[in-house]
Amino acid sequence: MAATLLDGKTLGAKVREEVAASVAEVGHVGLATILVGDDPASHVYINLKQKAATAAGMEARDIHLPTDTSEEDVLAMIAAVNNDDAIDGLLVQLPLPDHLDENRIIEAIAPEKDIDGIHPMNAGRLYLGRPTLVPGTPLGIMRMLDEYEIQLQGANAVVIGRSAIVGKPMAHLLLQRNATVTVCHSRTRDLAAHTREADILVAAVGSTHLVKPDMVKKGAVVVDVGMNRVPDSKKLLGDVDPAASERAAYITPVPGGVGPMTIAMVLQNTVTAARLRRAGTVVSPAN
Numbered sequence: 001m002a003a004t005l006l007d008g009k010t011l012g013a014k015v016r017e018e019v020a021a022s023v024a025e026v027g028h029v030g031l032a033t034i035l036v037g038d039d040p041a042s043h044v045y046i047n048l049k050q051k052a053a054t055a056a057g058m059e060a061r062d063i064h065l066p067t068d069t070s071e072e073d074v075l076a077m078i079a080a081v082n083n084d085d086a087i088d089g090l091l092v093q094l095p096l097p098d099h100l101d102e103n104r105i106i107e108a109i110a111p112e113k114d115i116d117g118i119h120p121m122n123a124g125r126l127y128l129g130r131p132t133l134v135p136g137t138p139l140g141i142m143r144m145l146d147e148y149e150i151q152l153q154g155a156n157a158v159v160i161g162r163s164a165i166v167g168k169p170m171a172h173l174l175l176q177r178n179a180t181v182t183v184c185h186s187r188t189r190d191l192a193a194h195t196r197e198a199d200i201l202v203a204a205v206g207s208t209h210l211v212k213p214d215m216v217k218k219g220a221v222v223v224d225v226g227m228n229r230v231p232d233s234k235k236l237l238g239d240v241d242p243a244a245s246e247r248a249a250y251i252t253p254v255p256g257g258v259g260p261m262t263i264a265m266v267l268q269n270t271v272t273a274a275r276l277r278r279a280g281t282v283v284s285p286a287n
Helices: 008-026 040-055 071-082 102-108 120-127 136-147 167-176 191-195 242-246 258-278
Strands: 030-036 059-065 089-092 156-160 180-184 200-203 221-224
Touching (some): 008 258, 030 258, 040 059, 089 258
Parallel strands (some): 030 059, 156 180, 156 200
């Protein structure tokens, strides 16, 4: 029997409706995005976020800087947005051109406006079990698991991937919900031995069909974060072989699973940031 699809497209639309209602309630919510360079995929992601933000009633400000923009000029632009009271959330699209220090750029974002949840202050709060602004992809996955009433407490969860924006925060969120969490990566020995024990399997490595059907436990919940583009094609493939749906109880499609949730949760983070700022509760070293 084929797995039930975790429909991120429908749920993402529901979240965006909730966000629109919240924006109307708050009165004004501003989102700024900064894109440095001309990476085609980054352009697509920024356009999707800008369009979604505008549809939700936000002020959406799109800042596009040339590829050769100096690091000091990028930092100056970030500082200007940090100091702009009309903007509640700031997102700097990654990856950045090679001549820019990604860590320095990220750390320059005001923590209370860091809607990607990647500033060390926000990452530290998540680590300590006091999450405020959390990366959109893992946050969206948690919302999806809750929507489908997936039992997390006591479940064996395996996360493949240890990135700062997906793998690590995903592991912390699952751990805080009392799952037993294993993080696997490129140096893991016998990956299949771990995945076959997973009640919940999150694949986030960017390797096409890395997870084969025989690596999935029967009845597992499989979340495929992979968005691997087929060369010379617009087709996207996940990290999990679609045939795994014959063994899993639940599985996310690619596309239409995690992707729409990521954008929706970035918007939700922007509303969260706006509410916190208006309440005078900001994420800063003083708190």
